[in-house]
Amino acid sequence: MQIGLVLPGGGARGAYEAGALSILVPALEQRGERVEIVCGTSVGSINAAVVAAVASLPAREQALTFLEHWRSVRKGSVIRPVIGVGTGLGLARLAGELLELPGMRAASLLDPSPLARSLEGWIDWDALHANVAGRVIHAVCVMATSVERGVPVGFVESAAKPPRSDREIEYVHTRLEGQHVRASAAIPLLFPPVEVTAPLGAAGHYVDGATRLNAPISPALALGAERVIVVGYEPFAGARAPAATPRTTGDGSGRAAVSPHAPAFSPPRLADVAANALDGLLLDQVAHDVRRMLAVNAFFAEHPSTGTSRAARAYREAQGRPPYRRISYALVAPTRRGEIGALAEAVFRERYGGLRGLRSPDFALLSRLLGGGGAAARGELLSFIFFDEVFIERLLELGRRDARRWLEEHPGFWSSDAGAVGFEAPEVSSDAVALDEFRARRRH
DSSP states (O other), X not given: OOEEEEEOOOGGGHHHHHHHHHHHHHHHHHTTOOOOEEEEETHHHHHHHHHHHTTXXXXXXXXXXXXXXXHTOOGGGTSOOSSSTTHHHHHHHHHHHHHTOTTOOOSOSSOOHHHHHHHHHHOOHHHHHHHHHTTSSSXXXXXXXXXXXXXXXXXXXXXXXXXXXXSSOEEEEOOOOHHHHHHHTOOTTTSOOEEEOSSGGGOEEEEEGGGTXXXXXXXXXXXXXXXXXXXXXXXXXXXXOXXXXXXEEEOSSSSEEEOTXXXXXXXXXXXXXXXXXXXXXXXXXXXXXXXXXXXXXHHTSOXXXXXXXXXXXXXXXXXXXXXXXXXXXXXXXXXXXXXXXXXXXXXXXXXXXXXXXXXXXXXXXXXXXXXXXXXXXXXHHHTTTOOOHHHXXXXXHHHHHHHHHHHHHOTTSOBOXXXXXXXXXXOOOHHHHHHHHHHHHHTO
């Protein structure tokens, strides 16, 4: 059975993925298994390319490579300084963008030009191509979003042809290069769009694939994966804390009155709004895609004893696709929502709080922009661009801890039980199944 690895986007949080992989890859080797299909988005595409490049090495060496790679990452290897010689020009360009002045336009808030050079040192492209040609790796897919067409595009390097494009994802067969990975990691507003020149049929400008597809589970399955490993940055199933509401008292009129002792609620800060938007755009997408996979397992996939429901089979046939398969999985994520953001905030206060901020004016400025003196959302936002060695080291260890926990709870490595991550499958009535079957047949 081919094993697929799915790595979502999250900026500096990518160190968490590397920590998890340093535990999971050796555990797979002990079982006589290995990753053969790897799909990534944004920073996940960088990690995916590294995984594919070292796939022919013993698992222990692969694990060390993942850790050493991230331990070498610094802010200067990803973005140019925010405060420096070019600060005045950068501010002028931002003003020109706002005022639409010709010749004075800014494509992004940050300049990621160092990343292009760093990728050449981080990724052994010759080894990646050799591993694909030798079928050590069946396929590598990096997801980006076309600016011109607004569709998710999977750039695929594989020995065989990639799956045909559909209404949801366009697949492009190519020889992967740094431009494809940088396009996948071009976070809108923070980083400028990346022009992709090869292959010619897909030439154009691209931004972060996470804007349309942050958890590329579907591409991994379309490429032939029968088991998947998914690494996430938030729990895959877990209720959000209920929103706080003012305490009320009765006033005898049947209406609720706000208690005079109830806390006052101030308007949300920009950082709070941005953190919620980023949660929905990047982090919640991953949980949604995982729950969708588990729902397919529960209701529509081929079952050893009962086969496939007529509705599910008719629907897939109408789309020209094979029946749904039951997918075994391994899922690694933190146990508490917001854990990585809280870690970023704690490390920032420890390393750059107060006068210690002078050691990195860039981080001090970014923290003010993201929430100033203690906004709850600051850590969440900061964690995406906080390329600090202490934060990275603690993320690596957090990923290793959560991977070990999965292995302790799943001695056989794999699970196909929705309850393994607290997923509660909704009830499906026979009427709903009949309606689905009718709709599917109408599509023929």
